[in-house]
Amino acid sequence: MTRVEVRADGPPLIDGYRAAVGDMALRSLEGLARRLRGHRVVMVNSTATGGGVAEILHRLVRLMNELGVPTTWEVMPGDARFYAITKTIHNTLHGWPGTLSASDHEYFHEVNRRAAAALALDGDLVLIHDPQPAGLVLHRREPGQHWVWRCHIDLSSAEPDVWSFLAPIVGRYDAAVFSHISFVPSLDVPAYLVPPSIDPLSEKNRELSDDEMEGLLAPLGLPARRPWVTQVSRFDRIKDPVGVIEAFLVMRRREDAHLVLAGGSADDDPEGAEVLAEVRAKAGSRSDITIALLPPDAHLTINALQRRSSVVVQKSLREGFALTISEALWKRRAVAASAVGGIPLQVLHDRTGLLVRSVPGCAAAMTRLLRSPDLRRRLGIEGREHVRHNFLHPREARDYLAIFARLVSAAESRAA
Numbered sequence: 001m002t003r004v005e006v007r008a009d010g011p012p013l014i015d016g017y018r019a020a021v022g023d024m025a026l027r028s029l030e031g032l033a034r035r036l037r038g039h040r041v042v043m044v045n046s047t048a049t050g051g052g053v054a055e056i057l058h059r060l061v062r063l064m065n066e067l068g069v070p071t072t073w074e075v076m077p078g079d080a081r082f083y084a085i086t087k088t089i090h091n092t093l094h095g096w097p098g099t100l101s102a103s104d105h106e107y108f109h110e111v112n113r114r115a116a117a118a119l120a121l122d123g124d125l126v127l128i129h130d131p132q133p134a135g136l137v138l139h140r141r142e143p144g145q146h147w148v149w150r151c152h153i154d155l156s157s158a159e160p161d162v163w164s165f166l167a168p169i170v171g172r173y174d175a176a177v178f179s180h181i182s183f184v185p186s187l188d189v190p191a192y193l194v195p196p197s198i199d200p201l202s203e204k205n206r207e208l209s210d211d212e213m214e215g216l217l218a219p220l221g222l223p224a225r226r227p228w229v230t231q232v233s234r235f236d237r238i239k240d241p242v243g244v245i246e247a248f249l250v251m252r253r254r255e256d257a258h259l260v261l262a263g264g265s266a267d268d269d270p271e272g273a274e275v276l277a278e279v280r281a282k283a284g285s286r287s288d289i290t291i292a293l294l295p296p297d298a299h300l301t302i303n304a305l306q307r308r309s310s311v312v313v314q315k316s317l318r319e320g321f322a323l324t325i326s327e328a329l330w331k332r333r334a335v336a337a338s339a340v341g342g343i344p345l346q347v348l349h350d351r352t353g354l355l356v357r358s359v360p361g362c363a364a365a366m367t368r369l370l371r372s373p374d375l376r377r378r379l380g381i382e383g384r385e386h387v388r389h390n391f392l393h394p395r396e397a398r399d400y401l402a403i404f405a406r407l408v409s410a411a412e413s414r415a416a
Contacts, residue, residue, distance in 0.1 A: 002077060004048045020388065021395075025398075028398060036404055037069070040069075040122070040123035041069055041070070041071040042073075042127070043127050044073075044136065045075060045076070045132070046129075050234065052321070053129050059202060060393060072123065074119045076132055086131060088162075092159035092162040093153045093154075093163065095154075095318055098159065099162070100161070112138070116136050134149060146174050146407040148174060149176045150176075150194075151176060151183065151320075152196065153183070154183050154342070156341075170187065174189060176189055176191050180342045183341075195396070198323055198392060200393075205303060212300070213304040213308060217308060220301075226256055226258045228258050229257050229310065229366055230259075230262065230313065231262070231312070232324045233324060235263055235272050236275055237317070242279060245283055250359065252288065257288070258289075263293070311333070311370060312324070315356070316340055316341070318340055320342055321345070325337055325347060325353070326391040330384055334376035336353065351382055352382050
């Protein structure tokens with residue numbers, strides 16, 4: 001099966017979002033949805049679990065349907081060879097060295113061609129997420145459809161040869177969407193800016209009682225009397241978990257703390273086990289470092305871990321956005337994060353968190369935050385309000401609906 005069935009468990013999302021962001025924001029969203037009545041949306045990505053895109057789609061698809069815009073979610077099938085190729089594409093678009101061969105190009109198109117025959121792409125508004133399914137537009141676009149490519153990757157340092165392979169494909173779309181203005185390459189189609197968002201109602205972000213947190217965290221065996229410094233990310237070199245350990249060891253000379261590296265891997269990431277082994281080797285047998293390999297559905301555990309941490313770190317080397325930062329800020333946590341990609345949209349230095357640019361800088365930020373409870377409290381309060389106004393799901397849904405409405409209106413004007 002390629003379709004992800006999104007269940008509507010519990011009360012309507014709209015009611016909960018109204019409480020989180022206010023009535024005015026929801027009325028604007030509902031007004032846009034009314035303009036798209038009679039249209040159908042299909043979302044496509046490469047995995048149903050693991051990674052921020054899948055997390056967003058599980059709730060965004062449900063929200064769109066609640067708003068009266070029928071929306072389905074298709075997951076592109078792939079195999080080990082395809083995922084190795086798309087991992088190279090992902091890394092090189094982020095600026096890491098690497099190349100694609102002519103046979104890689106051919107296999108990428110072959111898998112997209114097969115997927116185009118298997119997926120239900122029958123909506124008139126099709127939103128394709130990231131490079132893996134980008135080639136679908138070459139094989140399944142029908143008259144009257146509007147196709148939008150949504151890039152969650154930082155393209156500001158993209159490897160030119162790999163981008164030159166992808167760019168002509170993106171040029172076949174009606175529009176492209178990016179998380180940050182610095183990610184936008186030269187294109188022949190309109191480009192829009194839509195930062196990602198989190199769900200304040202999800203298990204990962206909802207409020208937890210002290211008893212719930214204690215029960216969730218007990219299996220991890222973390223020390224109760226030491227402050228925790230935590231990074232939650234999949235085990236990926238771009239997330240630099242080894243660099244987090246290096247920064248922690250520098251900080252540890254001055255402050256007593258415990259480091260937690262928590263995460264897992266995505267279905268379409270073949271390098272996760274290799275990176276995890278590197279992290280374990282770097283940590284060695286130290287008792288002040290915990291490496292927690294969590295399953296994709298450990299949302300409540302991540303929630304509790306972020307809430308109980310004194311400092312949340314995101315020391316990425318490249319980053320499209322890093323939803324874990326908005327998650328931590330929503331929980332009023334103090335954040336130290338790299339000044340790369342979409343992170344500075346969330347971390348406004350010395351207002352909602354601290355930006356860092358190196359291992360020593362990360363160590364210094366950890367130290368400063370651990371030594372100042374007042375600073376942690378101030379950053380946490382401002383960080384939550386920043387997320388409330390900018391990085392919750394109703395805003396992202398509104399942005400997508402506005403793009404769709406513009407494409408539909410332009411087509412109607414041409415037809416008149």
